[in-house]
Amino acid sequence: MRRYIVIGHKAATAAIFKLDDLAGGAGRLDVLLRCINSAFFLSHDIRKDVEVILVLQGPPAPARTIRLVGSELRYLNPDERSTGALIRNALMKDPRSEERSTPGIYVSSRTFPDVLGLLGEGTEVVYLKEDGSDIRETELPEDVTFVLSDHMDLTPDEEGLLLQYQPKVVNLGPISYHADHCITIVNNELDRRSH
């Protein structure tokens, strides 16, 4: 299982945004939607061994977490607007515990610390960071969880918490890439190793 945890620092935590304004009023939800595309879409298929966890931390509510499970997903299309609608539907729920919104899409009020705390002991945690060690010189198991940020860096508190999980800190190249491009690069790197 490949898992991607992406923090959306400003991403809307309620269904208050317009689908025409995903990059504005939705708090750069467009970045997270592109991460979904990069994580799951192949040419004419969806990666079933991938899970994406989006931690939305913007206004107006406390944090919401959206979890997308590749093996269960239905109705996912490559255009950001329709995926934005699926996320907005999920945000119409106000769950105490995790609830399914549509097939393969779950919503909860989990925070970033909750999400990290729920990772199984068997998963290797990898922090994607520009000044980490080269991914091409890093061994990665099949069950691996990557943590990355949206258009901003992790805050010092988030980074401090993540480091308690003793992640491998890994870079993907000499320059800073968009979050969704990082996921494409990682998927490609792991595909090359497993084929």
Ligand SMILES: C[S@@+](CC[C@H](N)C(=O)[O-])C[C@H]1O[C@@H](n2cnc3c(N)ncnc32)[C@H](O)[C@@H]1O
């Ligand atoms: C657009 S970047 C974050 C903002 C960027 N650091 C800045 O303010 O200039 C999105 C995220 O992708 C990951 N990332 C970007 N480039 C990377 C690289 N070369 N190696 C590893 N991770 C990278 C990091 O997790 C980063 O926080």
